[in-house]
């Protein structure tokens with residue numbers, strides 16, 4: 001944790017205030033790959049800008065990770081919607097190409113910016129591999145109940161013994177289940193990537209109690225909890241993980257699953273956000 005990273009987040013929040021007519025925001029959403037179409041279902045943006053116009057954001061590295069931030073008003077809540085995120089595997093450089101003090105800093109910069117802009121509710125979405133094909137199908141949303149942070153990184157450094165007993169808010173999960181009673185819940189295993197897992201690694205993750213696997217979300221959830229925000233996280237199962245189904249994995253499959261589920265995901269998020 002470098003003080004610089006927090007100063008950059010405050011500067012980015014300040015720029016957001018200057019670029020929009022709002023002096024504070026209530027909710028932040030981070031839309032992962034496959035989720036950008038669902039963001040459109042949240043309604044007309046008040047404003048939208050490339051994140052690179054805000055201090056401290058790395059340019060997007062992957063197709064389908066749009067790297068824009070959108071301001072939306074939803075049932076009286078002012079929402080910051082991040083279209084795309086920075087992943088740990090990008091090894092993203094900070095401003096002026098500097099190596100970040102903590103490799104997690106660029107990954108959580110959006111969440112820290114949102115916290116500095118007043119946000120108290122953080123909604124994280126992602127594309128994930130399904131580890132329970134007997135219960136999950138491609139295109140199913142899974143409410144994240146807990147995580148295994150296997151990234152080897154952490155946004156906190158030093159003796160900051162943050163309690164993570166309820167990393168993912170019981171209250172927000174209940175709201176989401178009310179909005180969609182068919183939602184399943186599961187444990188998200190976060191790995192660094194950028195490779196997908198081997199079949200042996202997938203068997204290991206299942207033994208460890210994981211239900212879905214991906215390359216994001218856990219570090220952002222930790223940063224949000226550090227800032228005292230409540231976290232809701234939803235995975236979209238975009239493929240069945242290696243060795244559990246026929247065939248191989250590719251990024252286009254992940255994006256296509258998102259396009260196919262956009263309306264359902266947008267409705268779910270819209271309902272939850274109008275109640276937080």
Ligand code: 6GU
Nearest residue numbers: 127128129213214215241
């Ligand atoms: Cl199978 N693994 C990981 N690590 N990330 C994913 C995925 C699998 N499917 C979508 N994202």
